[in-house]
Amino acid sequence: MSDAAMTRPIAVGAIDTRAVGWWAMWFLVFTEASLFAYLLFSYYYFASQAQTIGDFPPGGPPSITLAAPDTVILLLSSVAVSWGQFNIKHSHNRRLLFGLGLGAILGIIFLVVQYFEWSEKTFNISSHAYGSLYFTITGFHMAHVFVGVLILIWLFIWSWRGYFNRVRYAHIHIGALYWHFVDVVWLFIFFTFYITPRLT
Amino acid sequence: MHGDGAKAYPVVGLTWLVLIIAAGVVVVIGILLAIAVFRRRNITPLLLDEKMPLSHPVATSWITIGVAISSVLLLIALVWTAVVFADISNPPRKTAFTIEITGHQWWWQVRYMGHSSDTILSTANEIHIPTGVPVKLELKTADVIHSFWIPALSGKMDTIPNQTNTTWIEADKPGIYYGQCTEYCGVEHAKMRMLMVAQPPAEFQQWWRHSLQPATPPKADDARQGMISFVVHCGSCHTVAGTDAMGVLGPDLSHLASRKMIAAGTIPNTPAYLSGWIADPQAMKPGNLMPKLELTGPELANIRTYLETLK
Amino acid sequence: MADIYERAPRFAAEDYESSWADKLKKIWEGEPGLYGWISTVDHKKLGIRYLVTAFVFLIIGGIEALIFRLQLSVPNAHILTPEQYDQLFSEHGITMIFLYALPVLTGFSVYIWPLLLGARDLALPRLNAFTYWVFLLAGIFMYVGLAQGAGANDGWFNYVPYAERQFNGGPNIDYYALGMIFLGISTTGASINFVVTFLRLRAPGMSINRVPIMIWGTLTSSAANILAVPSVSLAFFLLWLDRNYGTHFFNVDSSGQPLLWQHLFWMFAHPWVYVIVLPAMGIVSDALPVFCRRPLVGYAAVALATVATMVLGFGVWVHHMFATGLAPAALAYFSAASLIIAIPSAISVFAWLATIWTGRPVTTTAFYFFAGFVLLFVIGGVSGFMTASVPADWQFTDTYFVVAHIHYVLIGINVFPVVGGIYFWFPKMTGRLMNERLGKWNFWIMFIGFNLGFFPMHISGLLGMPRRVYTYSANEGWTALNMITTIGSYIFAFGILLLLINIFISRRRGRLAGPNPWDAGTLEWSTPSPPPPYNFAVIPTVASRHPLWEDRLGEPGRTFENKGLLLDHGKETIGTDPLDATPNVILKMPEDTPTPLVLSLAMMAFFFGMLVHSWAVMIVSLLVIGGSVVVWLWPRPELGETAEPADV
Numbered sequence A: 001m002s003d004a005a006m007t008r009p010i011a012v013g014a015i016d017t018r019a020v021g022w023w024a025m026w027f028l029v030f031t032e033a034s035l036f037a038y039l040l041f042s043y044y045y046f047a048s049q050a051q052t053i054g055d056f057p058p059g060g061p062p063s064i065t066l067a068a069p070d071t072v073i074l075l076l077s078s079v080a081v082s083w084g085q086f087n088i089k090h091s092h093n094r095r096l097l098f099g100l101g102l103g104a105i106l107g108i109i110f111l112v113v114q115y116f117e118w119s120e121k122t123f124n125i126s127s128h129a130y131g132s133l134y135f136t137i138t139g140f141h142m143a144h145v146f147v148g149v150l151i152l153i154w155l156f157i158w159s160w161r162g163y164f165n166r167v168r169y170a171h172i173h174i175g176a177l178y179w180h181f182v183d184v185v186w187l188f189i190f191f192t193f194y195i196t197p198r199l200t
Numbered sequence B: 001m002h003g004d005g006a007k008a009y010p011v012v013g014l015t016w017l018v019l020i021i022a023a024g025v026v027v028v029i030g031i032l033l034a035i036a037v038f039r040r041r042n043i044t045p046l047l048l049d050e051k052m053p054l055s056h057p058v059a060t061s062w063i064t065i066g067v068a069i070s071s072v073l074l075l076i077a078l079v080w081t082a083v084v085f086a087d088i089s090n091p092p093r094k095t096a097f098t099i100e101i102t103g104h105q106w107w108w109q110v111r112y113m114g115h116s117s118d119t120i121l122s123t124a125n126e127i128h129i130p131t132g133v134p135v136k137l138e139l140k141t142a143d144v145i146h147s148f149w150i151p152a153l154s155g156k157m158d159t160i161p162n163q164t165n166t167t168w169i170e171a172d173k174p175g176i177y178y179g180q181c182t183e184y185c186g187v188e189h190a191k192m193r194m195l196m197v198a199q200p201p202a203e204f205q206q207w208w209r210h211s212l213q214p215a216t217p218p219k220a221d222d223a224r225q226g227m228i229s230f231v232v233h234c235g236s237c238h239t240v241a242g243t244d245a246m247g248v249l250g251p252d253l254s255h256l257a258s259r260k261m262i263a264a265g266t267i268p269n270t271p272a273y274l275s276g277w278i279a280d281p282q283a284m285k286p287g288n289l290m291p292k293l294e295l296t297g298p299e300l301a302n303i304r305t306y307l308e309t310l311k
Numbered sequence C: 001m002a003d004i005y006e007r008a009p010r011f012a013a014e015d016y017e018s019s020w021a022d023k024l025k026k027i028w029e030g031e032p033g034l035y036g037w038i039s040t041v042d043h044k045k046l047g048i049r050y051l052v053t054a055f056v057f058l059i060i061g062g063i064e065a066l067i068f069r070l071q072l073s074v075p076n077a078h079i080l081t082p083e084q085y086d087q088l089f090s091e092h093g094i095t096m097i098f099l100y101a102l103p104v105l106t107g108f109s110v111y112i113w114p115l116l117l118g119a120r121d122l123a124l125p126r127l128n129a130f131t132y133w134v135f136l137l138a139g140i141f142m143y144v145g146l147a148q149g150a151g152a153n154d155g156w157f158n159y160v161p162y163a164e165r166q167f168n169g170g171p172n173i174d175y176y177a178l179g180m181i182f183l184g185i186s187t188t189g190a191s192i193n194f195v196v197t198f199l200r201l202r203a204p205g206m207s208i209n210r211v212p213i214m215i216w217g218t219l220t221s222s223a224a225n226i227l228a229v230p231s232v233s234l235a236f237f238l239l240w241l242d243r244n245y246g247t248h249f250f251n252v253d254s255s256g257q258p259l260l261w262q263h264l265f266w267m268f269a270h271p272w273v274y275v276i277v278l279p280a281m282g283i284v285s286d287a288l289p290v291f292c293r294r295p296l297v298g299y300a301a302v303a304l305a306t307v308a309t310m311v312l313g314f315g316v317w318v319h320h321m322f323a324t325g326l327a328p329a330a331l332a333y334f335s336a337a338s339l340i341i342a343i344p345s346a347i348s349v350f351a352w353l354a355t356i357w358t359g360r361p362v363t364t365t366a367f368y369f370f371a372g373f374v375l376l377f378v379i380g381g382v383s384g385f386m387t388a389s390v391p392a393d394w395q396f397t398d399t400y401f402v403v404a405h406i407h408y409v410l411i412g413i414n415v416f417p418v419v420g421g422i423y424f425w426f427p428k429m430t431g432r433l434m435n436e437r438l439g440k441w442n443f444w445i446m447f448i449g450f451n452l453g454f455f456p457m458h459i460s461g462l463l464g465m466p467r468r469v470y471t472y473s474a475n476e477g478w479t480a481l482n483m484i485t486t487i488g489s490y491i492f493a494f495g496i497l498l499l500l501i502n503i504f505i506s507r508r509r510g511r512l513a514g515p516n517p518w519d520a521g522t523l524e525w526s527t528p529s530p531p532p533p534y535n536f537a538v539i540p541t542v543a544s545r546h547p548l549w550e551d552r553l554g555e556p557g558r559t560f561e562n563k564g565l566l567l568d569h570g571k572e573t574i575g576t577d578p579l580d581a582t583p584n585v586i587l588k589m590p591e592d593t594p595t596p597l598v599l600s601l602a603m604m605a606f607f608f609g610m611l612v613h614s615w616a617v618m619i620v621s622l623l624v625i626g627g628s629v630v631v632w633l634w635p636r637p638e639l640g641e642t643a644e645p646a647d648v
Helices: A003-007 A020-048 A067-088 A093-120 A129-160 A170-199 B008-039 B060-089 B201-212 B221-234 B271-279 B297-308 C019-028 C033-039 C043-073 C082-117 C125-147 C172-200 C213-245 C258-275 C278-292 C299-313 C328-340 C342-357 C365-388 C390-396 C400-430 C436-462 C479-509 C595-612 C615-633
Strands: A010-012 B098-104 B107-113 B121-124 B126-130 B135-141 B146-150 B154-159 B165-169 B175-180 B193-199 C010-013 C563-566 C572-576 C583-588
Touching: A003 C010, A020 A129, A020 A170, A020 C172, A020 C213, A020 C258, A067 A093, A067 A129, A067 A170, A093 A129, A093 A170, A129 A170, A129 C213, A129 C615, B008 B060, B008 C342, B008 C365, B008 C390, B060 C328, B060 C342, B060 C390, B098 B126, B098 B146, B098 B154, B107 B126, B121 B126, B121 B201, B126 B201, B135 B146, B135 B154, B154 B165, B154 C390, B193 B201, B221 B297, B271 B297, C043 C082, C043 C125, C043 C400, C043 C479, C082 C125, C082 C172, C082 C213, C082 C258, C082 C278, C082 C400, C125 C172, C125 C595, C172 C213, C172 C595, C213 C258, C213 C278, C213 C299, C258 C299, C278 C299, C278 C342, C278 C365, C278 C400, C299 C342, C328 C342, C328 C365, C328 C390, C342 C365, C365 C390, C365 C400, C365 C436, C390 C436, C400 C436, C400 C479, C436 C479, C595 C615
Parallel strands: A010 C583, B098 B135, B126 B193
Antiparallel strands: B098 B107, B107 B121, B135 B165, B146 B154, B146 B175, B175 B193, C010 C563, C572 C583
16 A cells, blocks of 8 residues: 555544444444344244144234324335435535424324324233234334434434534434334334235 | 164164264374474474564465365265164154153153043153054153153153154163153253163053053052042142042152152152152152142051052 | 545654654543543453453353352262252353353453554444443343342253243343343444444555454354344343233243244354354464464465354254254254354364464463364364264253363363463563463363363263253262263363463563564554553554564565554544555544443343333433433534534
8 A cells, every 4th residue: 555545635533434333333223133033033933833823813914004104104204314314415404404303203103103003902912922922023113213213303403503514414324324224124014914914 | 872772773873973983083183283283393482582484385285185074074974864864753663552741840741642532541750662663752741841862762852832742762672761851941850750661562561451450449457548648638639540539730640659760760669768758759859849748657658558559 | 625524644653652652642541540440441441351350250150160060079969959050050151151251252352453453442432331331230130130049040041931930930030031131232232343343443454355363253253243142132032021021922821932932042042152162263363373483374264264154153053953843854954054064163173283283383371272272172073063963963962962062162162262362462461471381280280170071071971961950860870970070170170270370470470571472473463562552653554464474474565564644633543444444534532431331330220120120210221321322422523523623
């Protein structure tokens, strides 16, 4: 490596995808994705034992009346956050604030709808294996959405204080990465609980 | 490392094969290592004193040759494993009958599945089989996971809740084969043993017919008293066929006196041990599920006497 | 506008004696006293702390074993009750496998990684402090259980349904379950730290074919942990729900699936076996060649074998479940896979052998440990090969044969390289050499005690002695073997005691080491011993695999040992491109902070809240957890995280 290569000007601090936090968040996402993979593995393990444990899910596939629109809401929140991320790269702080705020509100709406979905269920976590799986897996996901909403709120506060601009926005990208993960993983959960029982 | 049946012989051979390969590898590598260390040993006590020149011949052929030889050994083991695995998966002949063995904390319930419910024979911890015929085993558990193992006759098979595992077993020679639980199952895992008694077919048939008979009521007074006490104190957990003792929590004792061991194959079935066991099971097998009963001296003696009549 | 966020670093030569070095020292030095102790994020202090803590757990686990070996030394002994025995053997396994074996390797890696890579710290120094504290507190959490007589009592793999409340009423398993989830946070965090450090903090020029094997070992283990630890954390969480909230995952009264526990556990725990040996094998691959006076034979093959072992290691978990009645096709596949995994291990063994054979071995104590390790590795390896053969395994499994195997793996492939690593790096860490004479005694006593104690276990296993029995009867033919095993284990323990004595004496009175007492070739030996707080006066530019041996090996290029990047605008190190290691950012490193400790204490409180079902404790600790995270992540100008330009 030549001396000249070593002495050209380079960026200082937490910059875009060169921030170590961005890399760390990717690996946190990998480990969280594994966690959900093991959760869903447990679901399918039980589903594969249906001949010994009876109807799975008991009473047929769950209704998608609430879950399907809720999925759309969650995806829209990712779109809103992405839009904010795109805009801070051009130092449009207000648009960033709008994207983060809208993302957080949609996330909260998702949680509220999930609450109604939960309260409609005729079984609880200790009723049977399916109930244990349903409430544990969606509960895990809701906890993640809740943390994600908190992250969006803090990013909103920090953006409000004018901490970020078109160069220094690593926090936004790192937090948003988590939020997108939480949204994408919901698609797998939705597919598992609401679609696969209809496929057989 | 010793086997006495159609299922055990191929496994003994395989075990010797892998053992010899393993030992051979250790010896060869050990010798190479020793030569390597002593061949060009540097006598300088510490590097600090002298900087050694470095030279490094390329030696990757070591890896190529070493891995090639290892692969051949692995392949041999793999093929042999597959052959033995296929060999013992199914019994060589049709199985004579089925024994259902259920693991309990910490004893084995044994049921010979006859052609009708009248001919189901229940016993515990001592499993009789005829020699020279494969017998099918259905392994279950009443509580936690146990593992069934008769070292000289059959490898391990776990008993899993909500699941029935089947395997088979065969003994060529008459004799007593010891076995034990090998999956940790609680405080008395160590004392969850069993006996497998292999008998010539005629002798086995005799044992079987005898064991199907209900107990004959005792004639002697003390034994009769013992029977009454037994039904009152022990009957809610134990069964003696033909009496009011019909409990199912503990081992079936219908023919206890004919068994060689008590307390799941861990204590010789002698009058002294039997008394000691009834008086205080927790002393001999602490934590086991048989409670210490407050029996008077005569009650204890009578119960013991009664149990000894259960040939 | 962009240029206010950029800087061209100076590129020059500076050494460790200059006024430059004084300036760096002032920047990097932590505060003295207790506050400095609890708030440090220095990888060297944390690495040593990891090592010491892991050794304390090794000693505790060892004492547990010495107690129950007395119980097993003669038939029908009454030294322990069955319940005491069960807690001791369970805690022994848990301590050694989870609280010693990986943390000790993490300790080495935390200490040595930045020095091997030419960096000034790990990528995430605060995370490093946090994972240390969580490790310590999780260990304490589990031992609180034992202290109140409620230690884990279902062995380290904790099979259900015996671990369910129905059969196991006390809080024993709750302590274990929650403790493992807590510990998993530490393991995962440390793993992420290593992977990111590998990708971003290698010195300029350190392309991936120039990193030491130890880096490959820890990297592979870390990647595996990121994927595998959630499995066991989840299993323990589901078990905790079963035990406390009546769910139906593993219980037997309705539709629970006890085998699901075994799948989730072993999908984690088999990779874990490689996690706790690969970095140790890496230590040998790097340090053994130093004493053979040549580079490692087959660097690329060994590096690839390390990765291949782990990839295959994810596909063999069912070999722990051969006796559970699975389908024959599954058994056949897992049996074959378990045999094939021997091949990468064979590559490493022959690489080490060839290195010794074609080298000029210098028989230091560290060399003794590494050479001894090679033999123990082979013994532990071939007994593993034997158990991969399904029908044979139906005889071996759950007997003392497997106990022997696991100890040859854990002691042979972990403890021996670790002790060798201590003899090797002790001079770097303390500036003083350990006593060689005592070291030789140390080696021979450990080596003889170990083989005397653990080799006979193979035989007692073949004679049918099941594992996890608190006693046995005199007529089994196991009596003499068990007595020998007990004697051997005490001799081995005495060997460990000699090691501690040697450390204790040499720390004050050992011969001064200088920067490079072994004339080794990697970057850590270019710094003074012990290294200054900033590690490197200038960030080196690496030109080969053995920067300090370049003259003699005639390797192309030259590492500018002292000429390099000068970074002194606060705590800084260089961030490089993941593939070819060209500099692409100057990273601002965080100052010391007590936040990681506060966060980990709050987490411990949260787990105690879960244990006793106290919502109040859980909510309060969650608030503290949230608050500490916000403080931790608050964007700081001095870290270059905000629009306000830092001292560029």
